Amino acid sequence: MKFKVKQKDLSKHINIVQKGISSRTTIQILDGILIETLNDKLKLTSTDLEISIETFLDAEVKEEGSIVANSRIFGDIIKKLPDSIIEVEVKDNKINIKCENSEFNILGNYAVDYPDLPIILQKENLKLSVESLKNAIRQTVFATSQDETRPTLSGVLVEIENNNISFVSLDGYRLALMKLNTDYNIDLKIIIPGRILNEINKILEDTEEDVILSAAPGHVLFNLGDTIIYSRLLEGQFFNYKDIIRDDHKTKVIVNKKDFQNALERASLLAREEKANLIKLSIIDDNIIIKSNSEVGDVMERVLSNKDGEDLNIAFNSRYILEGIKIMDSEEIQLNLMGSLNPCIINGVEDDSYTYLVLPVRLAQEDF
Amino acid sequence: MKFKVKQKDLSKHINIVQKGISSRTTIQILDGILIETLNDKLKLTSTDLEISIETFLDAEVKEEGSIVANSRIFGDIIKKLPDSIIEVEVKDNKINIKCENSEFNILGNYAVDYPDLPIILQKENLKLSVESLKNAIRQTVFATSQDETRPTLSGVLVEIENNNISFVSLDGYRLALMKLNTDYNIDLKIIIPGRILNEINKILEDTEEDVILSAAPGHVLFNLGDTIIYSRLLEGQFFNYKDIIRDDHKTKVIVNKKDFQNALERASLLAREEKANLIKLSIIDDNIIIKSNSEVGDVMERVLSNKDGEDLNIAFNSRYILEGIKIMDSEEIQLNLMGSLNPCIINGVEDDSYTYLVLPVRLAQEDF
The missing domain is CATH 3.10.150.10 (DNA Polymerase III, subunit A, domain 2)
Structure with missing residues (x-):
């Protein structure tokens, strides 16, 4: 040669x-x-x-x-x-x-x-812009599970139905869902390992062309023009996530994303991992009061918001609520709540393509 | 409060x-x-x-x-x-x-x-520009010794005599010497711990004013205007470094610093730590031929140079020669040699304020 x-x-x-x-x-x-x-x-x-x-x-x-x-x-x-x-x-x-x-x-x-690569009979093809694919990966892969006893949850579900592509990840504490429109009229349901999506995102950094995604039994292909990435798929049934994204809410709160994120980050400084990173939110009129305390001290943060519905006390693991909010691109976000025991569902106000759902930590009302 | x-x-x-x-x-x-x-x-x-x-x-x-x-x-x-x-x-x-x-x-x-800080009776004061102090630290501190049995070598000697300030470090394999001019007519000889100079350099990053250095028994002070740094000094005699920087050379080679550094870096890719990172230089006419080999393979690099004096074969630990050359600012550098068993002394061609000396690795002539 x-x-x-x-x-x-x-x-x-x-x-x-x-x-x-x-x-x-x-x-x-x-x-x-x-x-x-x-x-x-x-x-x-x-x-x-x-x-x-x-x-x-x-x-x-x-x-x-x-x-x-x-x-x-x-x-x-x-x-x-x-x-x-x-x-x-x-x-x-x-x-x-x-x-x-x-x-x-x-x-x-x-x-x-050198080992032979799998010979893949391509089946379904679909074109995605690099930007949407990168965003969909970035906004879901962080919420995959690290728990090896539930292998399908270590991947991101990619599902096409009714001209919608959904990227979904969940780990038992929170769920991330990115929806993109598509012209493709096919049905597809595959689970791509999270680790591989992380590598793909690094390669996409330097790519400008559209990506063609092809699915075949057991495998998925990403064609980036002069580069082709083959990934093994995860076998098994994905969790039926649609049932937990409810539509009925008793409290809706609109808040500036950056203000809310900063306040949560400061409150988290005193939350401690051994205490589930506990932070407590009180939604009272047009204020969100965030409190946290540990042996180190205590903190109180107040964020102005726009509330529709009932007042509410609810507690979270600050890591799980923060990771989702950090990754959102909207200037204003809406928290949709249904009492202190049900998940909080968060969307962008102008852009509802992304949904983040986080479970609360159960706490007696007198502990707020 | x-x-x-x-x-x-x-x-x-x-x-x-x-x-x-x-x-x-x-x-x-x-x-x-x-x-x-x-x-x-x-x-x-x-x-x-x-x-x-x-x-x-x-x-x-x-x-x-x-x-x-x-x-x-x-x-x-x-x-x-x-x-x-x-x-x-x-x-x-x-x-x-x-x-x-x-x-x-x-x-x-x-x-x-809180413990009391040492009360220091300032004795000798001298003003340095931030830039020269940063350079002097950067170009010497990397060559201090990590060997705890010779504590004075873990520091940088700062010596003032004859209107010259010298910063000197050495570790038994190489020596770095930075000379600055000064108007101060005092005699001073202190050894500042390398670790502390590293911290000082980080603080100097954001400083623009001149630095006033004050020495006192056992301590040195750096006054940066709104910040004062106190450092303990190392006790003991510093190695008598002046004797090893000889003036008589049989071979003088001028070479472009960047070309030489790149060639050394490539040759080092095949040098191995367990073999003392050995690289072999043959200075023949107006070429420096650099060779290295290990179980991985072999490499030969040629760099154009301008020689005055005898041809020469000499071997080095690539790490020690490279670290000194990397840190030099001159576009062209001069290697001063005296046979294959004596140290190589390196200066900038236009600026001789900095001297780097590196010991060769002894190798039989037939091994080149």
């Missing part, structure tokens, strides 16, 4: 495939990047057997071939070379790298030892 | 004193910031008994007094409050903090329990 390639290009695409390499792999060859020539292109592949990444770049191919190069060593070398043309020549498992006044010789592994 | 203060001011000065608080202190009160009123000023103090910091800020003092507030909790609260006026009121050991719609109550410690 022999090819010439621009240092900047190769470096950029190595960064992409490196996101598919697990630092904890025990299979030595999976530390490697599979490099193959393909007409006038170079194809780089990485996999940890759950996520696989293929990426293509232009190259001047002088001799066809393939090799597996250690991701860290090959990556470090390429990234440190000057912004110039790199010439790579492979003989047997020896890789020779030349660039201006630098010359490296490193050992690779034969491509024949 | 009762005072009003701007949130931005208090927040900024808390950041400064927090650098004097050790995260590993076992004395509970040293987790705290001593807050005292002083006419129309607030004085904040912190210490870990090796470094002490005092900083002053404007405040509207309504009632004199003092208190010790936990640095992390008090700091977190003040930093999260809105950009507005904060009102603090202390009764006994109870601290009440009000700002707009927020109110905190936390417990402090009585100031009487």
Whole structure:
């Protein structure tokens, strides 16, 4: 194998495939990047057997071939070379790298030892803008469960029905739901592992094109143009989340998101993890009073709001309510409440595509 | 005690004193910031008994007094409050903090329990620009020794003689020397702990005024205007470094600093710590050939240079030669050599205020 390639290009695409390499792999060859020539292109592949990444770049191919190069060593070398043309020549498992006044010789592994990627028969295709996909991932993946006894909850449900795509995550304490409109008239219900969505979001950072999502039994593909990401899906039934998002509310409160978030963050300073990060909210007329106390001291915060309905005392784990509010983009948000024992449902006022639901902490009324 | 203060001011000065608080202190009160009123000023103090910091800020003092507030909790609260006026009121050991719609109550410690700072009789004063002090610290402190059996080498020697101030550090493998001119006609020789210089450099980041350095037996003071830093000095004799910076050289090589550094960095990718990070330099005519090899592979780099004197083979621990070169500011640098067994002395070509000396690794000539 022999090819010439621009240092900047190769470096950029190595960064992409490196996101598919697990630092904890025990299979030595999976530390490697599979490099193959393909007409006038170079194809780089990485996999940890759950996520696989293929990426293509232009190259001047002088001799066809393939090799597996250690991701860290090959990556470090390429990234440190000057912004110039790199010439790579492979003989047997020896890789020779030349660039201006630098010359490296490193050992690779034969491509024949590299595992085959799953062959996927694509079924359903749907196009999403990078921005909406990034937002949908960012606003749901943080609420997936870390509890290994309920594996489906460690993923995000992607569900298409009635021209709506929903991204849903929940962990028993809160639920995050992002709804996007679509023209696609298909029915789809897949669960994508949260860890893989985090890696995908990092790759999407540098992407501007639309993303084509293709589902197939057991797998999902994200096609970003010159990069394709394959992910294993989680098997099993997702929690029937629709039943817990109720429509009947006795109290509706509109509040400035930033003011409310700042007040919650300050109140959380005195909440303590061993006490469930407890913060207490009293919704009285047009004020939300937030209180918290621990052996360190106590705090009281007041936030102006616009209330419709009954006054209310309700307590939360500050981490769960804050994580959802922080991630919302609306300037004003609406809290929808139904007594102190039922979940609080939070939406943006101008934009209702995102819903965050958080369970209260049960507390006797005299403790407020 | 009762005072009003701007949130931005208090927040900024808390950041400064927090650098004097050790995260590993076992004395509970040293987790705290001593807050005292002083006419129309607030004085904040912190210490870990090796470094002490005092900083002053404007405040509207309504009632004199003092208190010790936990640095992390008090700091977190003040930093999260809105950009507005904060009102603090202390009764006994109870601290009440009000700002707009927020109110905190936390417990402090009585100031009487806070240790006394050393009373220092200032002796020698000398003024330095912030920029030269920052550079002198940055370019020497990295080469101090981590070896606890030779405590004086864990510090930087500051020596004034013949209208020169020298900052010197060495660790048995390399030496860093920064010389500044001064008008001061005093003799001074003190050793400041490296760890404290690192903290001082962080505080200097936000400083623009000149720094007045005052030495006294056992201590040194850095006066930055509204902040004073006290540091304990290291006792003992510093290594007699002047004898090892020789003037007679058989080979002088001028090289572009950035090119040389990049080539060394690439060659280091294949050097391995268990093999002393060995890299081999051959200075032949107007080329520096850099080679390194390990079980991973081998590398050869060529850098154009301008040589005066004998050809030479010499080997280094790549970490020690690189750290010194990285920190140099000159565009072109000069390597001064005297055979393969003597130290290499490196200067800037246009600016000879900085000298870096690095010992070679002994290697048989046939191993090059």
